[in-house]
Amino acid sequence: MRTHxxxxxxxxxxxxxxxxxxxxxxxxxxxxTFTGYVRGGQGDSVISALELEHYPGMTETSIEHILRDSAQRWPLLAATVVHRIGILEPGAQIVWVGVSAGHRGDAFAACEFIMDYLKTRAPFWKKESGAGGSRWVDARDSDNARAARWQAQGE
Structure with a gap:
């Protein structure tokens, strides 16, 4: 499998x-494919910017590991992840995941698996800024629950 x-x-x-x-x-x-965007929020949770930080080298290695895991589960031809860092405004693209396979079921499942694991295992730190100041974003229980379902299917 070819990865990037x-x-x-x-x-x-x-x-x-x-x-x-x-x-x-x-x-x-x-x-x-999956493309993720910066949400602007609503009501009291409106954000003006999202800042993403990472640990160079560790982050890329972690994502490569996620891609290798996906290739062990499904017969993939290629997988790509592009993830942005820095300060991004609402509406900006954050992440792109793309997977090619011989069959759609494998491509859909692998793309979703990669995105779920990116949200829970890749070392990114997010800080939201808005009218009320800035705050670091904690991991969401819903993201952890989505990733946990893959463990039941093969880990």
């Missing part, structure tokens, strides 16, 4: 990333 991981400040081009997953066109039966 990028942790970067710059925005990314979704169409170009998807095209890279189609390099083995004869074998690709499905591509599943």
């Amino acid at each position: 991981v990028s942790v970067q400040q710059a925005d990314f081009d979704v169409a170009a990333l998807q095209a890279e997953l189609q390099t083995d066109a004869a074998a690709v039966g499905a591509i599943a």
Whole structure:
């Protein structure tokens, strides 16, 4: 399986990333992707910016491990993760996950698995800023519950 991981400040081009997953066109039966964006929030929880920090080297290694785990569970052809860092405004792209496989079920499942594990295992730290000041974002129970379902299916 071919993998690519990028942790970067710059925005990314979704169409170009998807095209890279189609390099083995004869074998690709499905591509599943996910693009995550900065939410602006509502009411008292409106945010003006999201700051993402990471531990260089450790973060990329952690994501590569997640991609290897996905390849052990499903017959994938390629998997890519691009994750932004720095200060991002509402509406900005944060993360892109793309997976190619021979069949759609494998592509959908692997893409969701990768995203669930990125939310719970990759070493990123998020700080939201808004009218009420700034606060570090804690892990959400709902994200941990989503990731836990994969453990029941193979860990």
